[in-house]
Amino acid sequence: MRDTYGLIGVGIGVFNLSLAALLEENGYRDAIFFDRQPEMTWHGGLLLESSELQVHYLKDLVTPVDPTSRFSFLNYLSRRGVLYQFLNRRGGAVSRTQFQHYFRWVADSLPSTRFGSTVEETRFDGEMFRVRVDGEEYRSRHLAVATGPRPAVPDCARPHLGDRVFHAHDYRHHRENLRDARIAVIGGGQSGAEVVLDIMESLPHRRLAWYGRRPAFSQLEDNSFINDLYAPSFVQGFREAPEARRRELLHRLAMSSDGITQHLVDDIYRLAFERTFFSAHQHDYDFRAGQELVALRPADGGGYELTVRSWMDDRLRTETADAVVLATGFEPSTWEHLHAVLGKEALYEKEGNLPVGPDFQVQWRHQDTNSIFVQNGSRLCVGLADPNLSIAAWRAAMIANSVLGREVYNPNPDTPLVRFA
Ligand SMILES: Cc1cc2nc3c(=O)[nH]c(=O)nc-3n(C[C@H](O)[C@H](O)[C@H](O)COP(=O)(O)OP(=O)(O)OC[C@H]3O[C@@H](n4cnc5c(N)ncnc54)[C@H](O)[C@@H]3O)c2cc1C
Numbered sequence: 001m002r003d004t005y006g007l008i009g010v011g012i013g014v015f016n017l018s019l020a021a022l023l024e025e026n027g028y029r030d031a032i033f034f035d036r037q038p039e040m041t042w043h044g045g046l047l048l049e050s051s052e053l054q055v056h057y058l059k060d061l062v063t064p065v066d067p068t069s070r071f072s073f074l075n076y077l078s079r080r081g082v083l084y085q086f087l088n089r090r091g092g093a094v095s096r097t098q099f100q101h102y103f104r105w106v107a108d109s110l111p112s113t114r115f116g117s118t119v120e121e122t123r124f125d126g127e128m129f130r131v132r133v134d135g136e137e138y139r140s141r142h143l144a145v146a147t148g149p150r151p152a153v154p155d156c157a158r159p160h161l162g163d164r165v166f167h168a169h170d171y172r173h174h175r176e177n178l179r180d181a182r183i184a185v186i187g188g189g190q191s192g193a194e195v196v197l198d199i200m201e202s203l204p205h206r207r208l209a210w211y212g213r214r215p216a217f218s219q220l221e222d223n224s225f226i227n228d229l230y231a232p233s234f235v236q237g238f239r240e241a242p243e244a245r246r247r248e249l250l251h252r253l254a255m256s257s258d259g260i261t262q263h264l265v266d267d268i269y270r271l272a273f274e275r276t277f278f279s280a281h282q283h284d285y286d287f288r289a290g291q292e293l294v295a296l297r298p299a300d301g302g303g304y305e306l307t308v309r310s311w312m313d314d315r316l317r318t319e320t321a322d323a324v325v326l327a328t329g330f331e332p333s334t335w336e337h338l339h340a341v342l343g344k345e346a347l348y349e350k351e352g353n354l355p356v357g358p359d360f361q362v363q364w365r366h367q368d369t370n371s372i373f374v375q376n377g378s379r380l381c382v383g384l385a386d387p388n389l390s391i392a393a394w395r396a397a398m399i400a401n402s403v404l405g406r407e408v409y410n411p412n413p414d415t416p417l418v419r420f421a
Helices: 014-025 073-080 083-088 096-108 168-178 190-202 224-230 232-238 243-252 262-278 334-345 389-404
Strands: 004-010 031-034 119-124 129-133 136-145 149-151 165-167 182-186 207-211 284-288 291-298 304-310 316-321 323-326 330-332 372-374
Touching: 004 014, 004 129, 014 031, 014 096, 014 389, 031 136, 073 083, 073 096, 119 334, 136 334, 149 168, 165 168, 168 190, 168 323, 182 190, 182 304, 182 316, 190 207, 190 262, 207 316, 224 232, 224 389, 232 389, 262 284, 304 323, 334 372, 372 389
Parallel strands: 004 031, 004 136, 136 372, 165 323, 182 207, 182 323, 207 284
Antiparallel strands: 119 129, 129 136, 149 330, 291 304, 304 316
8 A cells, every 4th residue: 555645535434435436437546535434334323224315316426427427326236136126116215224235335346445444643744644544644635534423412411421321323233222221312303213213113112202302303394496405506506695694594494404204203103102092012102392401310220310401491300211312413523633734724613614615625725735625514615415415426526526637527517496596
């Protein structure tokens, strides 16, 4: 393995995998991508049998920018000899597990990916980036940072993290410890709902509490017009808007990304109704919306005592549970990797929202010679689509254009039917 590259990728999640695939497609062999996981894994702790892809399956790593690419989901199915069965199966949704297999197939076929490799430090020496990976130093002219979301844990829960109090991101790894426990799931978004349904369907449980902070267990706002917010043309327009408007839009349209898919929330309700009123077995479900977890401590008789504040009347209530699953969301982790490089020079420090340019480069002092590409770390700049698969291929294509030094991919690939300005 060489020690100097044109581009080093930090993290091989969905977004850098797309970039790696597009660079490979164009014969660019001067890149290397590192990931600390032993193999390509897409949020493995939440990869449940019932988990479904929340975007159209053609919004894969490459198809939206190059439907002829060999790294497409359809080519993966075809190479595995299951495309006919994929087409014959009824029911529209594609499972996240299918995409996990597809991602792994792409990752395994790329010469530029290195798994089981933790990036420990990234510095800049005035000419090149110096990236320390498991004690070895590599140099590169450019950086592509896509280290994904990091579980967000409420402060009050942090001291108790372990086998019985854990973030939903680790749910599958701890699921067996939850058998017959009184379980509290904190968080009323998609992850919380997926965990709740999984517990109801697959685990014997004596009591299940589900507390969401929003005033209701709300569904994903999803229609064809809303989907245009997740298209390249919208992202391009969004970045031009005044910051206050961008913030407002992120807030007002948050449910287009943060809500629960309609059929999932309906499935939970239907099952709870059936079991609560018509089952011979005793089920105790305590579902409460508008509840914020404000304190957590070990309970005297074992388990944990949770203090929750009700949004409706501000009253504090205490509940007990044997185990607590924190489906309390995610926050970007990109910052950790750039702090040593950017120091105080960067034009950021606004709630983790790096300003990135049209080709997703950080605006910094040496950007004319050394590019830092960031994916999924700048919601205020990119919009609601920043963490979403919808723009993954296009964003990676814009980065690939920059790295390749020519416009291989069309920067304006869509023609919106709805205008926002
Ligand atoms: C459970 C879940 C389901 C989702 N489902 C959908 C969906 O259906 N549709 C959709 O559009 N979006 C979905 N999203 C949102 C988004 O698509 C994913 O979060 C996506 O994985 C983000 O890609 P990423 O490359 O930014 O991060 P990730 O896929 O999280 O990848 C980041 C990678 O960086 C690596 N890494 C981090 N630090 C280091 C380091 N120091 N050294 C080496 N490697 C490092 C990690 O190991 C990881 O593999 C989902 C998100 C979650 C959490």
